[in-house]
């Protein structure tokens with residue numbers, strides 16, 4: 001297959017566009033897709049200070065790389081979860097990327113904070129991923145506030161979001177269907193605007209971009225993700241995509257035209273009482289002690 | 302035969318020559334992997350000679 005633009009050998013074929021691209025023209029296509037997403041949803045302004053939430057995986061490092069190339073003021077924010085070798089390796093990837101590109105990184109190490117995810121999950125008898133989500137949210141909000149960031153960007157790609165949407169549809173989870181947009185507004189002073197600039201790109205396109213541009217990421221998965229239902233949804237969507245190219249884009253994109261208005265976004269602020277400051281950590285909370293501090297209190301119990 | 306190296310390091314062989322057919326033969330969806338031959342990414346329509354070694358890189362992340 002030849003590149004549709006220059007007749008060089010193609011390195012990737014995009015069935016939904018019925019086109020192949022060489023390395024240079026694929027890179028150009030990729031950048032245009034990110035620019036288009038940012039523009040379509042008014043995700044970022046040049047004056048923004050962008051906190052890129054990085055995990056050491058391909059998506060977040062590609063996002064950081066590209067936002068930096070586009071001239072946005074970025075810093076990478078990484079939470080080391082205390083999950084053995086996986087955490088050590090992924091942290092090393094983040095630090096190496098930051099150093100190579102002379103970028104600012106902010107590292108929170110849960111081993112140092114004395115609340116690694118496996119310990120928290122064991123003490124609270126909760127699923128590691130649900131504890132992890134809560135802890136990461138707390139530190140993302142805290143670092144964004146303390147660091148003067150105006151927006152938080154994550155590396156979610158089309159496959160991630162189409163799989164999440166499929167899961168939400170299968171459960172008719174209206175609360176989460178209301179939060180499918182690749183841009184979520186800020187709430188209070190703690191929760192910053194959240195954006196997903198890779199939303200138009202598939203997981204395969206992101207991996208190809210990382211490979212072709214020498215972005216060194218951790219290919220291993222978090223060991224806690226084994227058996228995650230999102231992997232099954234991705235597999236099913238890839239089957240459908242192979243049979244009918246463009247299915248993933250259509251499924252995700254059409255939701256906003258055809259159905260999103262039935263699931264209006266409700267901020268946490270609008271349905272609860274007055275917001276206060278947590279007496280232990282200062283984070284915004286509806287109770288005197290925030291949910292993160294209540295969680296970590298269990299470690300001392 | 303074409304040698305196929307999976308993301309986890311396991312090796313399998315395929316008697317097909319077109320990448321698309323090789324992937325189908327070893328049960329891989331072409332949207333879920335990148336295919337590397339001699340250090341370069343290749344497209345599914347490419348035909349490779351017997352004895353070629355191809356490497357698969359997983360693109361799917363969980364969580």
Ligand code: SF4
Nearest residue numbers: 129132222224225364
């Ligand atoms: S798989 Fe679960 S524990 Fe691992 S990073 Fe994701 S949410 Fe956290």
Ligand SMILES: [Zn+2]
Nearest residue numbers: 003006022025
């Ligand atoms: Zn080209």
Ligand SMILES: [Zn+2]
Nearest residue numbers: 278281290293
């Ligand atoms: Zn608190």
